[in-house]
Amino acid sequence: MPSSTSTQLELVACNLCGGSDFTVRYNSPLRVGDQEVGDFMASTDRFDRYGRIVRCRRCGLVYANPRPSRRQISDAYARVADHDYAEESSSRSINAHLSLHAIRRFVDRGRLLDVGCATGYFLNAARISFEPHGVELSRWAVEHARTVLNLPVHQGSLEDADFPDGWFDVVTLTDVIEHLTDPRACLEKVHRLLRPQGLLYLVTPNIDSLSAHVLRGRWWGLRPAHLYYFSAKTLTAMLAKVGFEPVRVKSYGRVFTYSYWASRLKSYPRPVPAVVNALIRWLNIEDKVLYLDTRDSVEVCALRR
Secondary structure, three states: OOOEOOOOEEOOOOOOOOOOOEEEEEEEOOOOOOOEHHHHOOOOOOOOOOEEEEEEOOOOOEEEOOEEOHHHHHHHHHHOOOHHHHHOHHHHHHHHHHHHHHHOOOOOOEEEEEEOOOOOHHHHHHOOOEEEEEEEOOHHHHHHHHHOOOOOEEEOOOOOOOOOOOOEEEEEEEOOHHHOOOHHHHHHHHHHHEEEEEEEEEEEEOOOOHHHHHHHHHOOOOOOOOOEEOOHHHHHHHHHHHOEEEEEEEEOOEEEEHHHHHHOOOOOOOHHHHHHHHHHHHHOOOOOEEEEOOOOEEEEEEEEO
16 A cells, blocks of 8 residues: 555635635645655654645634545545554543543434444444444445454545434544545534434544644644634534534543553653653553543534424
8 A cells, every 4th residue: 555645735715615715824835745645544643744724704614625525535534544543442442432421411222324434333332222233435345344343334535425414323533524625514514414303422632722823833723634623612603503502512531541642752852751651661651541631632413493
């Protein structure tokens, strides 16, 4: 499998309001041929060369502009084989149950669709009380979900998946919407797939968080695979436009091993990861798990109107 993709960049309008007037917020050069397939892995620790990040003057949506084409992005995701992702399988299963706890406040049974389901850890946890279905671009991840976990997962995009309208009780997009070339169109499709009063659950990095403001161009949420950077305000505005009523909006925390959390610090000034890694080794807690809410991801539950 080739390690890189020849990147042709294209200009796009704001996905929320359609405007084309923007200010440049961050700029980390992204050139033709810069992006690698590994940049599209969920476990990537590369947070540089994310391109030009702009803010719409009309509505405030932050997004990458210009960016690679939809076809190039889809092809890259289809080729991803993220073996490091599977190394945190226990932590990801715990995180799945944390999300399910929030979902069950509103819907506790029925058909559930996980868009961008990766290897299926969330669906495997959800199958206790839901009929699970998944959509995923990565051929490697789909093979794992089907053969190891025996899950019904469509390999491809939500647009080409053949699901009836009004068929699902819950649709989830966890760390997915920021990767999409057309998040508004995706949400419109999700709206059609949900029954009336069905639940949309999503999680995404929060560009308006304190850490994003303090770290600026070094914030972990800025990465080559992310195309949109939502705040709670722009996200709820987009949901309202397509017919959703947010009923829960809060920060989202995760469980990972100490060694995994430390690996996320590689893009920070060298003394920071060096000190953190030394402390973790001294305490001998590399494989211990830690729940951490850095308050820079937002969790939303929204009902279909």
